[in-house]
Amino acid sequence: MGAYIARRLLLTIPVLVGILVITFLLTRLSGDPTDLMLPPNATDEAREAFRIVHGLDQPLWTQFVRFAGNAVVGDFGASLRFGQPAMTLVLERLPATAELAAATMALALLLGIPAGVVAAVWRGTSTDVSIRLVTLLGQAVPSFFLGVVAIIVFAVWLRWLPTGGRGSLGQLVLPAATLAFNLVALIARVTRSCMLDVLKQDYVRTARAKGVSETKVVWLHALRNAFIPVLTVIGLQVGLLLGGVVVTETIFSWPGVGRLAIQAIYARDFPVVQAVVFVFAVIFVAVNLIVDLLYAVLDPRISYR
Amino acid sequence: MAQPNELTDTSRLLTPADEIPISRFRLVASRVIESWPAKISLAILVLVVICSLVPGLVAPRDPFAQDLSLRLVPPAWSERGVPGYWLGTDQLGRDTLSRIIEGTRITVLVSLFAVSVSGLVGVAAGLAAGFYGGKTDAIILRLIDIQLAFPLILLVIAVVAVVGPSLTNLIIVMGLSGWPRFARVVRGSVLTVRHLEFVDAARSIGASRVRIMSQHILPNIMSAIIVYASFEIARMILLEATLSFLGLGVQPPTPTWGGMISDGRKYISQSWAISLIPGVAIALVILAFNVLGDSLRDALDPQLDERL
Numbered sequence: 001m002g003a004y005i006a007r008r009l010l011l012t013i014p015v016l017v018g019i020l021v022i023t024f025l026l027t028r029l030s031g032d033p034t035d036l037m038l039p040p041n042a043t044d045e046a047r048e049a050f051r052i053v054h055g056l057d058q059p060l061w062t063q064f065v066r067f068a069g070n071a072v073v074g075d076f077g078a079s080l081r082f083g084q085p086a087m088t089l090v091l092e093r094l095p096a097t098a099e100l101a102a103a104t105m106a107l108a109l110l111l112g113i114p115a116g117v118v119a120a121v122w123r124g125t126s127t128d129v130s131i132r133l134v135t136l137l138g139q140a141v142p143s144f145f146l147g148v149v150a151i152i153v154f155a156v157w158l159r160w161l162p163t164g165g166r167g168s169l170g171q172l173v174l175p176a177a178t179l180a181f182n183l184v185a186l187i188a189r190v191t192r193s194c195m196l197d198v199l200k201q202d203y204v205r206t207a208r209a210k211g212v213s214e215t216k217v218v219w220l221h222a223l224r225n226a227f228i229p230v231l232t233v234i235g236l237q238v239g240l241l242l243g244g245v246v247v248t249e250t251i252f253s254w255p256g257v258g259r260l261a262i263q264a265i266y267a268r269d270f271p272v273v274q275a276v277v278f279v280f281a282v283i284f285v286a287v288n289l290i291v292d293l294l295y296a297v298l299d300p301r302i303s304y305r
Numbered sequence: 306m307a308q309p310n311e312l313t314d315t316s317r318l319l320t321p322a323d324e325i326p327i328s329r330f331r332l333v334a335s336r337v338i339e340s341w342p343a344k345i346s347l348a349i350l351v352l353v354v355i356c357s358l359v360p361g362l363v364a365p366r367d368p369f370a371q372d373l374s375l376r377l378v379p380p381a382w383s384e385r386g387v388p389g390y391w392l393g394t395d396q397l398g399r400d401t402l403s404r405i406i407e408g409t410r411i412t413v414l415v416s417l418f419a420v421s422v423s424g425l426v427g428v429a430a431g432l433a434a435g436f437y438g439g440k441t442d443a444i445i446l447r448l449i450d451i452q453l454a455f456p457l458i459l460l461v462i463a464v465v466a467v468v469g470p471s472l473t474n475l476i477i478v479m480g481l482s483g484w485p486r487f488a489r490v491v492r493g494s495v496l497t498v499r500h501l502e503f504v505d506a507a508r509s510i511g512a513s514r515v516r517i518m519s520q521h522i523l524p525n526i527m528s529a530i531i532v533y534a535s536f537e538i539a540r541m542i543l544l545e546a547t548l549s550f551l552g553l554g555v556q557p558p559t560p561t562w563g564g565m566i567s568d569g570r571k572y573i574s575q576s577w578a579i580s581l582i583p584g585v586a587i588a589l590v591i592l593a594f595n596v597l598g599d600s601l602r603d604a605l606d607p608q609l610d611e612r613l
Contacts (some may be wrong), residue, residue: 018451022460029467140592142543144550144563145584148570152577236453243458247547261459262551265466273463281454 008292012285019281020068026277027270028060037080037270076275081267086275090257094279096166097245097256103176104241105234108183113223113230115184116191120199121218131188138185143244147178147251164253175252179244183237190233194226201225228298235291242280336604343600346593353590356406357413364403365389368560372398377576395565395579396572404560405586411554411561412590415475416541420534422480427487428530432518434488435495445492449485457482458547465553472555479544483537490533494526528605535598539591546587562587 027033033056034047042050051057054077055066070076076086119131154174155163165171198204199222207221208214246258253259257276264272338344356363366389378387378394380401386393392401434445461482468474498504499522507521548554549563557564562583569580 014447015450015454018447019454022451022455026463026467029464136592136595137588139595140539141588142546142550142563142584142591144547145566145587148566148573148580149584152573152580156573156577239453239456243456246456246459246462247551250551258459262462265462265553268466270467273466277455277459277463280456280459284454284456 005293008289012289015285016282017068019278019285020071021064023071023274023278023281024064024067026274033270071274071278076278077271079264079269079272081264081269081272086269086271087279089260089272090275090279093255093257093260096254097249097258099166100172100175100179100249100254100256101241101245103172104179104183107176107180108187109234111180112184112187113191115188116230117195117218117223117226119188119192120195123196131192135185135189138181139189141181143178143182144247144251146181147175147248150174150178151251164251166255171252175248175254178252179241179248182244183241186233186237187230190230191226194229195222198222198226224298228295231291231294231298235288238287239284242284333601333604337597337600339604340600342596346596349589349593350597353409353593354413357409360407360410364400364406365391366400366403368399368403368407369558370399374398377572377579379576380578380582383578392582393576393578395568401565401579401582404565405562405583408560408562408565408583408586411472411549411559412542412545412587415472415479415545415555416538418476419479419483419541419545420537422476423483423487423537424530424534426481426484428491428523430484431488431491432495432522435492435499436514436518436522442492445488449488452482452485458544461544461548462551462553465548470548470553470556475545475548475554479541479548482544483541487530487533487537490529491526494529495522498522498525532598532602532605535594535601539594539598542587542591542594 027037033054034042034050037054038047038050055063058066074087078084079086079089082089115131115135119128122128151163151174154161161174162168162171164175195218199218204217204222207217212221242258245256246261248254249256249258250262257279261273261276264270264276338347360368372394375387375390375394375398376396378390378398379385380393381388381391383393390400390402392405394400395404430445430448434442461478464478465474468478503525504517504521507517512521545554545561546563546566549561550567552564552567554561554563565583566580569576569578569583573580
């Protein structure tokens with residue numbers, strides 16, 4: 001087990017290096033980073049000074065080593081717009097994004113897993129058909145569109161909930177529900193197909209033969225085993241969630257990292273863009289590492305070489 | 306002289322089904338559109354393709370023509386609707402229906418080309434990883450992991466912001482964003498057929514590796530690729546719409562569905578229709594691709610994982 005964890009940790013090193021390379025190359029894609037980092041009317045002297053200060057006159061390789069060395073300690077330079085360190089700006093807004101992401105994930109699990117289980121147990125009934133219809137819709141409706149519709153209906157027409165901002169619970173409802181919709185659909189779909197597999201297994205029949213109640217068979221014996229693939233999907237969907245956060249936060253004026261990223265992109269504030277991309281990628285890698293390690297707890301059959 | 310006998314006469318080995326030649330394409334096609342949802346989906350997609358090919362023939366009006374006396378007209382079924390403007394007009398008095406039809410061009414163009422790019426790169430990488438194994442496999446798997454570690458939307462937004470939102474850039478960036486998942490699906494399929502007899506047979510008659518990959522393995526994993534591509538097209542349509550919504554897609558005056566939703570947002574209190582209609586269009590097309598993808602999977606290969 002210890003060896004497995006060590007090996008799994010070692011495997012993340014090349015991924016982290018790759019993340020650094022992509023984040024670094026982001027500002028080099030357009031050719032000259034001074035065009036991105038300085039205002040268009042900057043003088044040639046200012047450009048030259050900027051190049052020397054940031055080592056842009058050095059070979060690309062040297063530049064990357066310097067960038068990576070700074071990035072590892074969280075230094076992406078100062079925001080061009082706010083003057084503060086880019087990483088500070090990101091970390092300041094991280095709690096808001098974490099709050100939204102946690103609420104979304106909780107909502108998605110609370111709705112998605114029961115929906116998937118019910119659809120599997122009542123396979124072929126009208127309940128199953130309607131749950132599958134909703135999951136199909138959930139995968140087809142863009143979350144930004146859902147956000148716009150939610151604002152029209154619940155904020156403009158019914159005036160039940162505010163159109164945006166952060167602070168009260170009411171302001172959390174619409175963005176979290178909008179963001180959760182696609183996830184609910186996906187989790188319900190995967191839970192359903194895994195439960196259908198598991199319910200056919202011998203140990204489920206054994207449990208039933210022993211006289212275990214049907215409720216216990218479904219929700220304890222079967223769901224525990226069906227949960228492992230679901231967990232994998234959830235880990236992978238954290239990427240989707242972080243991407244969705246970018247759009248949803250913008251629509252609902254949620255003061256998180258995603259909105260910061262979009263504002264930074266519009267303002268061509270690239271140190272902040274780099275910091276956000278880096279932080280999101282590291283979070284994603286960390287979550288998937290945790291998911292991999294959680295398998296051990298949930299499934300003793302998985303062997304760790 | 307050899308006489309045909311019971312052992313060499315292969316005609317006896319044919320089963321009755323073999324005597325009625327049905328082309329595989331027709332067999333698959335008839336199974337794909339067996340259900341009503343699949344028939345409707347196919348109809349929607351055919352309509353969208355026609356609109357994207359000849360928008361001028363389908364659209365009732367010029368999608369660019371402004372008429373400031375007819376701003377924010379609601380759809381024709383509403384009381385204040387104006388005859389001839391079936392889905393109403395936008396903030397500049399342009400016909401919404403004609404703009405939806407013109408918008409199919411960008412949707413179809415970007416999604417099809419982007420999927421072709423990710424398909425080409427992904428299939429090549431997946432074939433190499435699955436077939437060669439060892440170091441090649443390890444390197445490609447790491448590259449996949451690295452790219453999948455980035456939230457796709459954020460990465461595409463950031464790259465498009467740097468290189469500029471031209472049509473070509475969008476196709477390349479979106480296409481390159483999709484290759485890792487393609488590669489993973491292809492690699493998985495290659496691993497299941499790599500050790501089958503027909504591959505050994507090809508190898509034993511001295512076929513080159515490239516030939517084995519392209520002539521023997523590729524045709525056998527084509528079902529998985531086609532099914533995956535149909536889901537991937539839906540994903541690309543969604544991505545393009547999101548980019549346009551954020552103002553990072555193909556720029557105005559070219560109508561895009563995502564851009565229309567974004568424009569309409571500013572006029573929500575006066576007319577909800579201009580935001581709602583393009584959203585419904587996006588959802589319908591994505592739904593159609595997902596439903597067809599599902600029936601394609603069932604028709605081509607029931608063994609394919611439902612979670613694909």
